[in-house]
Amino acid sequence: MSAPVLECDRVTRLFRVKRGLFETPATLRAVDDVSFSVQEGEVLAIVGESGCGKTTLARMLLGLLPPSGGSIRFAGRPMRQVGRSEIAARVQPVFQDPYSSLNPRKTLGQIVGLPLAVHRIGGEPERRSRVAEILELVGLPAHLVHAYPNQLSGGQRQRVAIARALAIQPRIVVFDEPTSALDVSVQAQILNLLLELRQSLNLTYVFISHDLAVVEHIADRVAVMYLGRLVELGGTAAIFDSPRHPYTETLLRSILTPDPSLGLPPGPFGGDFPDPLDPPPGCRFHPRCPSAMEACRAVPPAAVTDTAGRVECHLYNGESHGR
């Protein structure tokens, strides 16, 4: 096994949230003590409900937001020692909303050429041919360099966003829900494009999504987040076939089946999503957990790491391993 291209070691991000003029600001633990590593060439999916800290984690991986604690390492080197432009050359983002991720006042040529201009790669003619090349690579004809984003459809725009991310040939691409703003038919095209690009360019993906069907299709490993904690991490097949954390189990049960006669899935969770500013003590999932025990209400579960992956749940702590 080669060295991980990207490592998160106990990464934490806090936000101070002002509530009122005279109230003390609250602390939001958006990402709490998250550790994982990404191997060269793999697709790691990060899943979870809205507000679980996925996007904050993505912004930290991109170097847009410094972690409050812990460290992020690129091929063994701490991010803090890696310069801004070197981070950019290693890891690039593709965002969720292709309508807000492309500057409406710039042509596609300018948008895709921006990374080349920032990194001073090549002269004007070289850049132009490189931009045309990348557009072809993502399945867009080169004559679109003079088009503006408003002239394109959502799927085409997302291809442009992918082209921009690939322009400086990063090793890692962080996708923040890249298909959730697209029509289902277009989603499949984009996903296939992503898989093809990964093959041909030997890319590593961090794929953030709440769409489990998409994740099952594309990911090698899956990390499940709940309220800022990484509750389970494992191979895609293992996670989908035999989820261990009760949260993962419930999350998987909430997928709609293609067969309409089966009706809607059972009501997924007991209770509401808790207030992230005031998370429950002990295991953060215990108020909604079907198999909560006494310990869950008081003691935060320690992570259990074994051959199948990593899980943070009292069910797997110590002797009660088999359930």
Added chain:
Amino acid sequence: MTGGLFADEFRVDAPTPREVMRRRARRHLGFLTGTGFVLAVVLLAVFAPWVSPSDPFAQNLDARLLDPIWGKGGSWDHPLGTDSLGRDYLTRILFGARISLLIGFGAAVISGVVGSTVGIVGGYFGGRVDAVVMYLINVKLALPGILIALSLVSVFGGSLIALIAILGFLFWDRFAVVTRSVTQQVRGQEFVAAAEAVGASHTRIVVQEILPNVMSHIIVIASLEMAIAILVEAVLSFLGLGIQPPTPSWGLLISEGRSFMFFKPWLIALPGLALFFLVIAINLMGDGIRDITVPEGRGR
């Protein structure tokens, strides 16, 4: 990936943003009227020495206070009559347009540069920088503009340059307020995060990503401020604190005509109307630009 399957998908039919604007402009009556009038005034002002019938300073005491062409004894020698020193009134008004436009344009440019810089910096960097910017804006909003202008003009005198500078540094607050909030809005968009993730410098992000999206707002406010500066200049000149005689300025012409108000009302009415129509035309143009540059889907 490419080829037959997507052949239709890549035909780009939608117009470019520029085409959309051009199309909207052609249908916008207010914009066309306002811009047409402003352009005409600009041309007349620029070519004033060639189009005006005589010299704006040439006095002819034998031909004082002649009526315009439609009045008693009007003649084509002086289509709009003469003033109390026998100077051709049409010429005076044409040359007055130069002063008004210079001051309006100069003040709008200075206040636009100052205000937009302050606003964009505050909106982009946020936090403490923004707190300082908000403080500056609030201080400026609390100052009585015209009174400050009056006192500054009485200190520094009423030269053209001084007036432009004073008015320019007095009217930047509206630029700052608007550009600040628009910048905050644009900053939250994902294309700014994408540029950051690419490693672009703050300067590049502000100039290439933010500014093009704030520019239409700046132009709209600039047109409003231009109209206001023209009016304030007229007020100052009317009060004797602005442009000094014998330079022709519309405010000064009105002031000079005041003593003959009841006998020769056109001495006041003509420069007043010129001022009125120019300001209306500039505002029509500004409103038009706002309508034309709204993003897709909003307004028609």
